[in-house]
Amino acid sequence: MCDLNKLIDIYFSDINISESNITEKDEIKYFKGNYNDFFHGFLIPNQPCIIQNVTDQWKCKDVWVCGKGPNIAYLRERYGDALVTVADCSQRYFNSQLKTYTKFKEFADYWENLIEKNYPLSETRLYLKDWHFVKDFPEDIVFKVPPEFSCDWLNEYFTSQKHLNDDYKFVYMGPKGTWTPFHVDVFTSYSWSVNICGEKKWILLPPEEENKLKDQFGNLPYDLTHLENLIHFSDKQNIKFKIVIQKAGDAIFIPSGWYHEVWNMSDTISINHNWVNACNIDKMWLSMKISFEEVKKEISQFKNSMDDWEDHCQLLLQSCFGMNFKVHGNWILSINQLQYDLMKVEEILNIFLSYPDVKSRKFLSI
Ligand SMILES: O=C(O)CCC(=O)C(=O)O
Ligand SMILES: [Fe+2]
Numbered sequence: 001m002c003d004l005n006k007l008i009d010i011y012f013s014d015i016n017i018s019e020s021n022i023t024e025k026d027e028i029k030y031f032k033g034n035y036n037d038f039f040h041g042f043l044i045p046n047q048p049c050i051i052q053n054v055t056d057q058w059k060c061k062d063v064w065v066c067g068k069g070p071n072i073a074y075l076r077e078r079y080g081d082a083l084v085t086v087a088d089c090s091q092r093y094f095n096s097q098l099k100t101y102t103k104f105k106e107f108a109d110y111w112e113n114l115i116e117k118n119y120p121l122s123e124t125r126l127y128l129k130d131w132h133f134v135k136d137f138p139e140d141i142v143f144k145v146p147p148e149f150s151c152d153w154l155n156e157y158f159t160s161q162k163h164l165n166d167d168y169k170f171v172y173m174g175p176k177g178t179w180t181p182f183h184v185d186v187f188t189s190y191s192w193s194v195n196i197c198g199e200k201k202w203i204l205l206p207p208e209e210e211n212k213l214k215d216q217f218g219n220l221p222y223d224l225t226h227l228e229n230l231i232h233f234s235d236k237q238n239i240k241f242k243i244v245i246q247k248a249g250d251a252i253f254i255p256s257g258w259y260h261e262v263w264n265m266s267d268t269i270s271i272n273h274n275w276v277n278a279c280n281i282d283k284m285w286l287s288m289k290i291s292f293e294e295v296k297k298e299i300s301q302f303k304n305s306m307d308d309w310e311d312h313c314q315l316l317l318q319s320c321f322g323m324n325f326k327v328h329g330n331w332i333l334s335i336n337q338l339q340y341d342l343m344k345v346e347e348i349l350n351i352f353l354s355y356p357d358v359k360s361r362k363f364l365s366i
Helices: 003-021 035-043 059-063 072-079 104-116 153-160 209-213 227-235 281-298 309-321 335-354
Strands: 049-051 083-093 096-103 126-131 169-174 179-183 190-197 200-205 242-246 251-254 259-264 268-275
Touching: 059 190, 072 104, 083 104, 096 104, 096 179, 104 126, 126 179, 153 268, 200 209, 200 251, 209 227, 281 309
Parallel strands: none
Antiparallel strands: 049 251, 083 096, 083 126, 126 169, 169 268, 179 259, 190 251, 190 268, 200 242, 200 259
């Protein structure tokens, strides 16, 4: 076992030592069943789970992997010139890690070299993150979204709005010891992650539990495994959390608003999507509303002196939340028209759903 893994193990075994202070450290559920079971068992109650053997039919499981590790030579050959974002896991940048852009082949060279040298602790840990692989290589169909995660308004929206040139479908690749700091996902969305190869350790906190970890200024810890945070973490009573090991071929479902920190325990390649649908759209709206209220408060002193104060609020909302509710166009739609539109959409969808050929689901497949 390499030194870094030993270190990580020591950190986590410290959590176990103080376990008596923590009232709930329940196990993750392993899900196997139909969509209805997943809907009622996990989406609606907003509970995490693991689904096994997801990659059995995936092409990337064969061509991106060699033995138990990444097939770096293949990946370099095929994607060498792609531009990717790489995080230096030892350098903090605000609440995230310092990131740079590089060609994939540079990252591949670094990774191969690190493996060859047997992962010396003196070497920085670089982590390729948030690679919009599907967008960059639309012809390369190397995986299929598992049916449990297929109702995804967020990515459907971006797929239909090509001019926005964006999506929330990512590939992550990193050697053992790379990690992602404690955070909650963008828009309070769900996320799912599937390991093509390797193993991840997840620390998951149910919504609101993170508040127990805040310091006197209301700041959340950057790294839960950092020694002082560990002490803080285990000293506090009643903190609910889960530690989950996600193996190769496993999908993990991360519900809305669950803070998490993630460690790659071995060389890992994963596919990670953020997604939203009717089950968590209310949570997304709530967090958007909170961000909007904060933005308005932040620049409230300029409200009377600025002509375009509302536009500025929307601009700020876009930059801090990642989305706003400014409708672009020449006209302002009336509330009556919007309400009528929604009512009509509901009415026509109900008619559509009761149409015999639709009811029998002859034409509906995922
Ligand atoms: O795998 C990682 O390092 C982080 C993934 C993550 O935060 C997510 O999928 O929500
Ligand atoms: Fe995340």
